[in-house]
Amino acid sequence: MASTSDFKNGLVLQIDGQLWSIVEFQHVKPGKGPAFVRTKLKNVMSGKVVDKTFNAGVKVETATVDRRDMTYLYHDGTDYIFMDGDTYDQIPMSEETVGSGAKFLLENTEVQVATHEGTPLFVELPVTVELVVQHTDPGLQGDRSTGGTKPATLETGAEISVPLFINTGDKLKVDSRDGSYLGRVNS
Secondary structure, eight states: OEEGGGOOTTOEEEETTEEEEEEEEEEEOOSSSOOEEEEEEEETTTOOEEEEEEETTOEEOBOOOEEEEEEEEEEETTEEEEEETTTOOEEEEEHHHHGGGGGGOOTTOEEEEEEETTEEEEEEOOSEEEEEEEEEOOOOTTOOTTTTEEEEEETTSOEEEEETTOOTTOEEEEETTTOOEEEEOOO
16 A cells, blocks of 8 residues: 555556556645645556546555566567566567567567566566667758658668668667657767
8 A cells, every 4th residue: 555645657556456557646735625646547458548636645555566677589479578587487478568669679678577466567668779770761951841850660660750861771779668769879
């Protein structure tokens, strides 16, 4: 059990038999009336995001979430196979569990896997990943109609927008949360 004063981003709560992760929270103390905590919760299994308000000081049941460092090994049909570096156990996970970060996964990438009672909940990739551009069209000097960006396909198959000066074969730093271009990696 945790009080509303213990809330922090990433804390997993158990509400009505479902697991919800705190995305954002804000303690509000209005001029009149009792204080409360406004939260944005994400359903760990479905990804649905809801807003929920708790009265200050209310006790909420927390879920025990075990976070372990694992290595992504390979993609097998619909499953992604991860290995625990300590026990060498291989764990298959569905595309839904891995989430949108799957398009930035390279073999041997170190990730963090969150489990609850042995069930994988979600996979956290490193915030930035380094990937090579598999294909992009040459940028035309003076073409500013697209805001100075063009599409590029990365080695994992993900497509992102990059500046015009990026060429096929360049190694890029990409934000794995939203797929945004962060910069070129000098080899």
